[in-house]
Amino acid sequence: MSGMNLALGSARLDPFDQFPVQLTTQHHRLLHHWLSTYATMMFDDAHGQAFNPMRDVWCPLDLSNAASFNAIMAHSAAHLARMQGLRQSKEALKFKAEAVRIVQVWMEDPERALSDDVLAAVLRLLTYERYWGTEAEWHVHYNGLSNLIQARGGIEALQSNWRLELTTFLVSLMSKPSWFDCSNQIEELSGQHLAARLHPVLGDTVNLHRIRCLWLLSFVQDVGTFRANSPEIYSHGTSQFPAIKEALGLLKLHLRQNETGSMRQGPCTDSEFTRLACLFFICTLLQQSTSDSRAATDLSGRPSHYDTQLVSYLNTFLDSSRPQWYGSIENLYTTLFCTFDASWRTGLNMEYIRNMTGIMASMTGGVRYGVERCLLNILCRTESNGFDAFDEEWTPDLLLSQIPPQ
Incomplete structure (x- = not known):
């Protein structure tokens, strides 16, 4: 960790201006925190051939467009605030609002309304609401994602972008924003599903392994939410x-x-x-x-x-x-x-x-x-x-x- 912190702290994160927004000092601070959170997964070279859900999936999606980038900045700001003992983060809400604004602009553009960028951004907004928002807000974005998938022709239509295909499929198994809730459809990932080999996504054993790894990342984050929701x-x-x-x-x-x-x-x-x-x-x-x-006291705050x-x-x-x-x-x-x-x-x-x-x-x-x-x-x-x-x-x-x- 110390070497990684030194490397990030002494270098420009975007020397070639490849990020979807022009980075500020605030962005640098939150990016450093976000990358530090997943230190081993992002920087462990000993497993170069193994599947890495952060490096191979989420990082490319998060850096693919401005809305996704702002959503992950919101996630990072909220996590940093919690580590500092704060229950809310104005900084996180600002980045979330910017991500939502960008998505709304894109949705008004017929050529971009069903784009991969919109799907990736809504996926990250779902992640934010899972851990820092309310279940009601999560369902708003979940329903929006479901409508987008249907308009695209189903998850099978996302095969040209395997990262979106796998992450969208995983989210589609959820009906509640926690894997500790039995209403989710986890049986398809267990390997016991009778029609698994015929499944358009899980029929590929490589995909099954990758989705399980993505699930693991999501599950460990749920453990943190479980702790926060059970003071x-x-x-x-x-x-x-x-x-x-x-x-x-x-x-x-x-x-x-x-x-x-x-x-x-x-x-x-x-x-x-x-x-x-x-x-x-x-x-x-x-x-x-x-x-x-x-459910009975959600409005109390x-x-x-x-x-x-x-x-x-x-x-x-x-x-x-x-x-x-x-x-x-x-x-x-x-x-x-x-x-x-x-x-x-x-x-x-x-x-x-x-x-x-x-x-x-x-x-x-x-x-x-x-x-x-x-x-x-x-x-x-x-x-x-x-x-x-x-x-x-x-x-x-x-x-x-x-x-x-x-």
Whole structure:
């Protein structure tokens, strides 16, 4: 990181005026922050032949036109403000407004209204709203993107621009702006889909791998949003729910006893898959409870609280079934996925969670390990806002900066 920071800090980022706008000092600062966020993925030469979603997809799209560039500047400004402890960024809103203005101008031009530039810009505005806006604003851009795709003739019509084809296809699988929501169509990425080999996009195994890598980037960003949208959990962990806390402690202990670290090699083992699935189950339920609460209080502008009734329901269930799962992650998996039934009140989909686990299992061992550490760090905080050495520094931002090409 220090070498990369030195290189960026001492050089002109646009010596040949190749950026879509004339760079200012403000642009330089935000570009530096944006590139630093994805340091390993952008600058790790050890994986030159591996697919790199930032270098190979998002960076070319973000620098392809002025609207996309302003949207990523908004994203960078909002992220920088959050790191500085600010809840809102006027700078981010300014760049977002400029991106929207440019798109509106293009939409009034018949020759440009359905262009790749418009699609790329709307995709980045969707990214901004996912993490810094509201679900309602996300749906506005999502519906706009859907209309553009339909007018272009469907996603198949984007094959001439494979970057747009893959990113647009991934977004089309979403109905809610978080992969922790079971209403999304993630089964197509799991490799279990019966018609996958006939799919116009996923029928190509290279495309499937690339879309999974793009999904990983999106998922890790969702982990950061999950933390931001669950301030009570991040401040105090699950101390109010002792049975859930005990189940998480079991998963954490198993990880510590059976994993050698972030450099682990080899495919995902059965026990690792079981542990990941249990962790994703708990996170998905907590996300659902937070989403339900936010839907009722979204206009308040205050940090949301999670639905304690829903979380208490899981806690009571785990407490009453403790003899069935205590001391065994395999038994905990069976208890959660085969005995617990909350679909009638939460919209939980066990198969969705298994599919999400399967996609994560296809990633490298270091990435899987980092995702587990981040989620356990969020969920296992103590009442004193502390954490032990096992959790130290494992944050979504750190993981994002260290994800290697896959």
